[in-house]
Amino acid sequence: xxxxxxKYALHALTYLGKHRENKTxxxxxxxxxxxxxxxxxxxxxxxxxxxxxxxxxKGKGGGYYLIKEPKDIPLSRVIRLLDxxxxxxxxxxxxxxxxxxxxxxETQCGINKVMIQVRDETLKILENKSxxxxxxxx
Amino acid sequence: xxxxxxKYALHALTYLGKHRENKTxxxxxxxxxxxxxxxxxxxxxxxxxxxxxxxxxKGKGGGYYLIKEPKDIPLSRVIRLLDxxxxxxxxxxxxxxxxxxxxxxETQCGINKVMIQVRDETLKILENKSxxxxxxxx
DNA sequence: ACAAAGTCTATAAAATTTATAGGGTTTATA
DNA sequence: TATAAACCCTATAAATTTTATAGACTTTGT
Numbered sequence: 098x099x100x101x102x103x104k105y106a107l108h109a110l111t112y113l114g115k116h117r118e119n120k121t122x123x124x125x126x127x128x129x130x131x132x133x134x135x136x137x138x139x140x141x142x143x144x145x146x147x148x149x150x151x152x153x154x155k156g157k158g159g160g161y162y163l164i165k166e167p168k169d170i171p172l173s174r175v176i177r178l179l180d181x182x183x184x185x186x187x188x189x190x191x192x193x194x195x196x197x198x199x200x201x202x203e204t205q206c207g208i209n210k211v212m213i214q215v216r217d218e219t220l221k222i223l224e225n226k227s228x229x230x231x232x233x234x235x
Numbered sequence: 236x237x238x239x240x241x242k243y244a245l246h247a248l249t250y251l252g253k254h255r256e257n258k259t260x261x262x263x264x265x266x267x268x269x270x271x272x273x274x275x276x277x278x279x280x281x282x283x284x285x286x287x288x289x290x291x292x293k294g295k296g297g298g299y300y301l302i303k304e305p306k307d308i309p310l311s312r313v314i315r316l317l318d319x320x321x322x323x324x325x326x327x328x329x330x331x332x333x334x335x336x337x338x339x340x341e342t343q344c345g346i347n348k349v350m351i352q353v354r355d356e357t358l359k360i361l362e363n364k365s366x367x368x369x370x371x372x373x
Numbered sequence: 374a375c376a377a378a379g380t381c382t383a384t385a386a387a388a389t390t391t392a393t394a395g396g397g398t399t400t401a402t403a
Numbered sequence: 404t405a406t407a408a409a410c411c412c413t414a415t416a417a418a419t420t421t422t423a424t425a426g427a428c429t430t431t432g433t
Contacts, residue, residue: 101422102422134423134424137424155430156430156431157430157431158431158433159430159432
């Protein structure tokens with residue numbers, strides 16, 4: 098399951114995607130719309146901005162706005178950013194690799210081999226679904 | 236990512252799958268082989284037995300053994316048993332459904348719709364990989 | 374000048390996962 | 404039939420991660 102952080106990030110991105118004609122959107126507006134804590138959401142939007150998905154404007158009249166095309170924001174990226182690995186095991190993660198202590202020899206481990214296959218197939222799914230797909234459904 | 240519980244369950248199932256000629260296998264043997272805490276593994280094997288994957292024999296000379304064919308133990312089942320939902324959001328889970336508080340109307344939520352698609356495609360992968368596939372790789 | 378709004382870091386609270394503890398029950402066998 | 408081996412079961416503790424909050428700081432429009 099996704100963490101609330103990632104789930105909220107998706108709601109925020111969706112909200113921003115639906116309000117692209119506005120110059121900026123307030124954190125508060127997104128928070129109220131979904132009943133999310135303002136402060137919690139603040140941290141999430143900050144991460145999305147640092148990762149290059151959002152722009153922001155400080156001061157009165159400021160707020161956030163999308164700076165990438167929705168089609169260029171795949172689920173895989175959002176999940177990796179906020180939740181970490183997509184792989185089911187550390188030993189098969191492309192971006193967050195760590196060896197598994199209980200596995201003496203990774204190259205001879207059937208679990209490892211199968212999980213690499215699962216990772217690759219899962220990745221296909223999550224790389225092919227983007228914010229645009231979400232927006233298309235609303 | 237899978238919890239250690241699920242990861243250890245997969246190692247235990249693999250071990251048992253590789254020792255089907257033995258009448259029984261000791262918890263201790265599996266624990267030692269993978270450097271897992273005996274007591275932690277005990278609870279996991281208990282769950283696998285209650286779920287119908289393993290049989291056990293008490294008392295001296297006892298232990299665990301597989302009672303299902305490896306091909307009939309899909310990853311999806313093991314994950315659901317020990318980790319819970321495969322779906323990325325509670326609102327799209329088939330087995331552990333719960334509404335998402337921040338979503339006013341599920342039927343109009345694009346995130347919900349897309350996540351249903353992701354769930355169905357992910358499920359295909361995990362239902363088609365079984366313990367047999369792991370054993371085939373060792 | 375003032376108020377609105379994002380920035381940033383630290384910390385607290387809550388929840389979940391991981392691990393341990395210990396007595397109970399069953400069974401083979403000497 | 405006593406004993407030791409091995410699984411059964413529930414409770415609790417420890418560790419980790421997630422979720423939430425706090426508060427001081429900076430920027431900007433009016």
